[in-house]
Amino acid sequence: MTAPRRNERSRRAILTAALELLTETGYPDLTVEAIAARAGVGKQTIYRWWRGKGAVILEAMVDSVPPNAVLPDTGDLRADLRTVIRATVAEFADPRLSATTRAITIETLSDEALAEQVRDQLLRPQLAAVKDRLRAGQATGQARDGIDLDLTVELLFGPIYHRWLLRNGPLTEGYADELVDLAMTAITP
Amino acid sequence: MTAPRRNERSRRAILTAALELLTETGYPDLTVEAIAARAGVGKQTIYRWWRGKGAVILEAMVDSVPPNAVLPDTGDLRADLRTVIRATVAEFADPRLSATTRAITIETLSDEALAEQVRDQLLRPQLAAVKDRLRAGQATGQARDGIDLDLTVELLFGPIYHRWLLRNGPLTEGYADELVDLAMTAITP
Amino acid sequence: MTAPRRNERSRRAILTAALELLTETGYPDLTVEAIAARAGVGKQTIYRWWRGKGAVILEAMVDSVPPNAVLPDTGDLRADLRTVIRATVAEFADPRLSATTRAITIETLSDEALAEQVRDQLLRPQLAAVKDRLRAGQATGQARDGIDLDLTVELLFGPIYHRWLLRNGPLTEGYADELVDLAMTAITP
Amino acid sequence: MTAPRRNERSRRAILTAALELLTETGYPDLTVEAIAARAGVGKQTIYRWWRGKGAVILEAMVDSVPPNAVLPDTGDLRADLRTVIRATVAEFADPRLSATTRAITIETLSDEALAEQVRDQLLRPQLAAVKDRLRAGQATGQARDGIDLDLTVELLFGPIYHRWLLRNGPLTEGYADELVDLAMTAITP
DNA sequence: CACTAAGCGAGACGGTACGTCAGGTCTTCCG
């Protein structure tokens, strides 16, 4: 049982090149060939370790996300949700950051296996953190006991995805606040 | 100024072939070449009238959607929302129907022009109908006056998109009802 | 039954490019990719009409050989054979001309179908011409009646191939004359 | 000045694997990678000791040829030549044996250095043996004194190569005999 | 008889070319 003798330098070069090219050319025009060329790497080295450009981008995202997965708890549920929703809205509004999200989204729409990885490695931890905060809010009486936490987080994040996906309106801080307020109305005892 | 002498028979054959192939092979493996072959049509005929496979699929969808754009109004807002949300959830849950939605979504994520068309021709009319029903609800006192209708429809449809997009849970009738109930809590006076 | 709508300009460009590259780089380093690039042609266009680089070179050779297939008949058999054998030796001695022969030889050694084409389109006509001249020689009493003409032409050309193939000695005019004399000894009545 | 600590077991395995694969797949599809895999050997071990697959095959041939290099001398020149020419024809007619010859021939056509090795280690000794026998024939008056021995051996072997190389007729025992007879006609006093 | 350098298997690596596929354009010919 020997560890795979993988070249870390190449791995880093590939992930970096992929993210650079992604912002330069967009996902559909991103090619494995170009990533390999930019990274100074043989194509085979990419195909040896990843199933395609989608998997490369996913790993680049996972690599760049710190495993913090914990929400602030100031005692004020509404304020804390505002913090996280504002951050999320800002992320989707930023062309640079949302480029990678767009790329991954495209790929997951037709790659079931990749979709699972995204869900388990990126999405679930994030949502779990929010659910934890909501549970704490229930303990302090700031949220109703009966609510379905899964549904609640969807109530918070779903509208953002909807607006982003369908380009159906601006993604501003004011929008984030309004969204939190409306959601709070639904879950406050 | 002559009207374009367009062959309706070819047009129908192309749209039909496109939808068939879409469910058979999935969007990324759908090719203009295959559509042309299946439809018994030259490739040029497709490129003459559409910008690419995305535009073909969009026209096929628009073609198949009746321009009803009106929600039932039984007087019971919750019940009427339940009807439309249940229908939407069912549509996303149906592999056959959601295949075309998935295809269009993929394409819009990287084609700004197409995204606009989708938004204006498919999405907005649907949401407008819901907003109309909500406005009627405000008139009868079943919904608060102060609510942002754009945000409210996102509260209703966003979670569905979120769950569908990220494959983060089942899309059932029960889910639809629960969603409507939670949203109603947020907007009831 | 429509004639294949083949682009003659491309065909010529490919054959020319192939011959150029052959003399520049040698057959093993000759690639379809390079031929396509030099000819300003898509690779597919080559693969559409030929089975590989070997077939291209063959067509180039066939194209450049005039269909003369007739030997001079001065009445002096020995002199006429000298003419053709000298020419053959000179051809094999010329690095430029023998490069294409070398290429075809390599390919035929492992491609049965190509070998047949070479035999039928290039070799047999040439040998047939010599056999015709030998037959005429028999009529004038300069060659024995009993000889096997197939074997006789091999006696004339075989040594040249042998020496060329195995690089086992110089290919000079003197060699050609000596060879003809020895062969004449074998077939003179 | 230490002797190279070369692993004889690996060497044997490589040569054996190479010959096996050669008959299975043909020379152009023979790869160093496959030889290494079949032999249970690292690629490096092959490249350490040989310049490529051509050199491996050559060594395998040299290894399998006994260094006998002497012709029988029964006193009857024609009969002795018949023996050796029949054997040569049989060798070229045998698909198994001629496969290695074909392989080496391909390689020598583009590798000058290898061609020299083949000529010096395989061809010349064989031809020298025939020349020796011819010289003995001159002594006993069965061959003319004036003939060029180099040319004479080419007269014997050249036609076989020609017929084999160009697949221009069958290689039978009868052919061998006919060839010897015609050549004898040329060199008998 | 232990040490130590080599040869060794394995296989990752940067490359090049393969032969295929589809893109989008252009040309020919038919109805």
Add this chain to the structure above:
DNA sequence: CGGAAGACCTGACGTACCGTCTCGCTTAGTG
């Protein structure tokens, strides 16, 4: 003259091998 048919150039695909380069492990020959 629109449309079918399909050749064309282009460029990326994913694969196969090339020849080089570490890795540890095994194995002599020496000191």
